[in-house]
Amino acid sequence: MSSTPSSPADPARVPVPDRLAARPTSRGLVVPYVTLTHRDPARPVWGMLHHHRQRHTLWAKLCQICGQPLHERVVLYLRSVDYQRGLSVEPGLHPECAHYSRRACPMLTGQQQHYHPNPAVRLARCADPDCGCRYWQPRHPDPREKAREAQPAEAWYEAWLARSDYRVIDDPGTEHLAPETGIDLRGVRFLRLRKIRDAAQPATDQPPEPLAMLIAIRALFGT
Ligand SMILES: [Zn+2]
Ligand SMILES: [Zn+2]
Known part of the structure; x- marks a missing residue:
């Protein structure tokens, strides 16, 4: 199996595409539209989503x-658990915004080995009296949801699809899976698929991940 192509650059030095030129930046990094921010949009809470905006997106x-x-x-951007469930919870990206994120986002470049810890600390208030942060509450995750906080990073994959295959669904969940809204992956034909980072703690005694197997099968059949 080929190794993951990653040569992490300094994120602040990654060229910003024209489409993102108007976005706020924090320490040189473009703040994504779905990231939770203080009233000052250049003050993101990295790793936290603006939930209403995420759904609208x-x-x-x-x-x-x-x-x-x-x-x-x-x-x-997918993990094997998303593929197994048949649901991508991350909204899609333009190819040029994806190109930027893959080179600048520490999770996607592989520089970040763990998800952010302790959401309560990250939700600390700022000094702006007009900022909505004083109403922020730590989310109470569904007990069926596997907490991501401080967990080691999984392998991440990049998949391309046609917009006509981009179907958003409310997945009701199961006994073991919390309900989620996302993109239905069942029956979707990936136009491209590749691994972009390895897991922080790769399991050595496990069979290959489903998405790694899919890549191998696609290579075998030239798709
Ligand atoms: Zn975009
Ligand atoms: Zn604030």
């Missing part, structure tokens, strides 16, 4: 980085 078929409508080709 999904249903309105907007790009999660620039917030503009998606076009003919859509990029998704």
